[in-house]
Amino acid sequence: MDSLLREEIFKQAIEWVMEAGNTIRDKMNNPLDIETKSNANDLVTKLDKETEQFFVAKIKGKYKDHFIHGEEGYGDNPTSLDGTIWIIDPIDGTMNFVHQKRNFAISVGIYHExxxxxxxxxDVMANTLYHAKKGQGAYKDDVKLQPLPKKKNINEAIVGMNHFWLCENRLIDEQVMQSFVKDIRGTRTYGSAALEFAFTAEGIVDGYISMGLSPWDIAAGVIIVNEVGGSTTDIDGRPVNLLEKSAILTCNTAFQKDILKYLKKGRK
Structure with missing residues (x-):
């Protein structure tokens, strides 16, 4: 992508994200009209849908040749990453949004070819924007994030994890994961994949593992983590497919081999 076009799109995208965030804060205490999707814990609200519709209208109005891949299905449902694609989660962490009114985020990743x-x-309620442009580093608001440190032992790592590795259809052996948890410094669960990626980039956690994330959960985070020297793969260490749901590891590369070793050992 041409650098001037990237800068234009970057500024425009930020404007739309901030406008959407303001609307969410203004409306979040209104009746939410909560629905479920794949299961009782997979929530969607009227505001999720309205926010994605807002982005679709803005993007299609200004960039008619761009494609949109969004969680709520108002985009183009692309089958390739050809052209310019906006991959959007209008409210990442909807359960947090519904129950806690915090720890949720708007996530926008823009890919070209x-x-x-x-x-x-x-981070809507904290009014904090993590952002990155390819090759120009990552930022938390106006503060540039430092490259992730390279010399650490696995027993110093704090890793974001959720409960899904304990579920009946888990991909990783439970005893192996228990051993992993004992060998690292600690675990954290925030309930928003986008924020887990942002916190990994910031270095306040050293990685994040999830057994099933969709493209809109990770698209922005992959770019931001890359810009501080981190890495994102599936749990077998392969490149991420941004058109499919995947089990994901994003982390400081200092821990990547060690974490993948545990995941490979416990792989079913």
Whole structure:
């Protein structure tokens, strides 16, 4: 992508993200009209849908040749990463949004011909924007994030994890994961994949493992983590497919081999 075009799209995307965030804060205490999707814990609200519709209208109005891949299905449902694609989660962490009114984010990843160009993760209630442009580093608001440190032992790592590795259809052996948890310094669960990626990039956690994330959960975070020297793969260490749901590891590369070793050992 041309650098001037990237800068234009970056500024425009931030404007739309901040506008959407303001609307969410204004409306979040209104009746939410909560529905379920794949199961009782997979929630969607009227505001999720309205926020994605807002982005679709804005993007299609200004960038008619761009594609949109969004969680709520108002985009184009692309089958390839050709062209310019906005991968959007209007409210990442809807359960947190419904129950806690905090710890949720707007996530926007913009890819051109399969290359991550712009990543935006907006922590709506904290009014904090994590952002990155390809090759220009990552930022938390106006503060540039430092490259992740390279010399650490696995027993110093704090890793974001959720409960899904304990579920009946888990991909990883439970005893192996128990051993992993004992060998690292600690675990954290925030309930928003986008924020887990942002916190990994910031270095306040050293990685994040999830057994099933969709493209809109990770698209922005992959770009931001890359810009501080981190890495994102599936749990077998392979490149992420941004058109499919995957089990994901994003982390400081200092821990990547060690974490993948545990995951491979416990792989069913």
């Amino acid at each position: 399969g290359v991550g160009e712009i990543g935006l993760i907006y």
